[in-house]
Amino acid sequence: MEKTKGISRAQFLAGAAALGATAAVLPSGVAQAAVGGGAGTVGPGSGSGSGSGSGGRRGLRHRGVVYTVGEGETPGTAWSAARMRRDIRVIRDELRADTVDVTGDGVERLTKTAAEAAERGLHVWLQPTLGDVPERDILEHLAECGRFAERLRRQGASVDxxxxxxxxxxVPGIVPGATVLDRVENLLNGTFDPVKMQRRLDRFTARAAALGRSVFHGRLSYAAAQDDQVDWRLFDVVGIDYYSYFRQPADYVRELRKYRRWGKPLAITEFGTCAYVGAPETAGMxxxxxxxxxxxxxxxxxxVRSEHTQAAYLVDLVRVFESMGLYAAMAFEFVTPDAPHRTDNPRYDLDLASYSITKAIKDRPNDPRSDWHWEPKEAFHALARQYGKACVAAQAQ
Incomplete structure (x- = not known):
């Protein structure tokens, strides 16, 4: 397959902000109010199972972090195999995660990262997200990744x-617009037909699910925004990108229960917030x-920069997910190289707008080609403690 370049999460967020999307865009969900509809009303009723996928066990089955493999926006932040291998070791040994959500675009980057995670004994959640290209290219990219995931599974790796x-x-053609940013603008302006959008979305989702089944024979899933309408009968695991904010844990539990009505395991495919006072209250903004x-x-x-704010929110949510015995939860995200942290002038501390649990620091802050490294935030250490406790508890059982 000829290599095609998709849009990175950082590029998407930057463009959405430039369009003035001030109240309708989530880290992985755009204009939900404009899209309309409640969460997943197509499924087969409430179901009788708990949906935890844990067979009665307590706590999360899989605790992890999202690792995006798409190229950075500048030469200095482009993907590096050597850096990836170091990061995967840190995710296992220092973050104490047992799962890595390998996402982004580029078959070689995705498969190399998935293979490294599997070799290190981690559970792999492989999720290709090529965009802004024709459907056939997206589906071919999906099929190649799915075939690789199946090879890993047959070799004994734990893979979703x-x-x-x-x-x-x-995916172009579901909402009008040639690019992600065009589609964002049309959603915000209301220049789309929600009925046609849902019909096209259902059609492509069914095609993707059928293709996924044809090449991969383990657990199949999809990452939906909280208010998306999805026919979850097509999948084995319900996947939700979750960015709500409540003051009381019981409110999270109440909201999350609705995603269990299909009687299937529930995975939180993204959750997180930024490192400043008030960020969690933005509910994903x-x-x-x-x-x-x-x-x-x-x-x-x-x-006001506050790594403690980010850390506390993540820990609160992990505790909720543990209490519900969910199938998986993956914090968003491990590192965001195109949002570097700066201490010389808070106005240029782009890490404030990052959901990363580490902070990227350039060797030469004003040079786009500069090399960089990351350092852990409080959120990294807080998650490591929380995940570590779960590891100890599991070993004691």
Whole structure:
């Protein structure tokens, strides 16, 4: 397959902000109010099972982190196999995660990362997310990744395969617009037909699910936004990108229960927030604090950096997921190289708009080609403690 370049999460967020998407865009979900509809009303009723997929066991079955393999926006932040291998070892040995959600575009990057995670004994959640290319290319990309996931599974690795993420956003033809940013604008402007959109979405989701089944014979899933309508009968695991905020844990439990009505395991395919005071209360809009019209880009307003805020939110949610015995939860995300942290001037601390549990730091802050490294945030250490406790508890059983 000829290599095609998709849009990275950082590029998408930057463009959405530039379009003025001030109240309708989530880290993995755009204009949900415009899309309309409640969460997944197509499924086969409430189901009788608990949906935990844990066979009665307590706690999460899989605890992990999202690792995006798409190329960075600059030469200095492009994907590196050597860096990836180091990161995977850290995810296992220091973060104490047992799962890595390998996502992004590029078959070689995705498969190399998945193979490294499997070799290190991690559970692999492989999720290709190629976008802004013709459907046939997206499906071919999906099939290649699915065949590789099946080879890993047959070799004894623990693998789940997700056919993609929020197709209405990334797949041309479901919502009008040639690119993600065009589709974002049409969603925000209401220049689309929601009935036609849902029909096209259902058609492509069914095609992707059928193709996924044909090449992969383990557990199949899909990552949906919280209010997407999805026929979950097509999948073995319900996957939700979850960015709600409540003050009381019971409210999270109440909201999450609705995703169990299909009687299938529930995976939280993304959850997280940014590292400043008030970010969790934005319910997924925490990224929208950068003025991309400025050169260099800068943070809007006078935010107060608080890594503790991010860490506390993540731990609170993990505890909720543990209490419900969910199948999996993957924190978003391990590193965001195109949102570097700076201490010399808070206005240019783009890490404030990042959901990463590590902070990317350039050797030469003003040089796009500069090398960089990451350092753990409080969220990294907090998750490591939480995941470590679960490891100890599991070993004691």
């Amino acid at each position: 395969f997700s056919v993609g993420c929020e197709f209405w956003l990334f 925490g990224w929208n604090v950068v003025d991309y019209d400025k050169d260099p880009e800068e943070i809007k307003g006078h935010l």
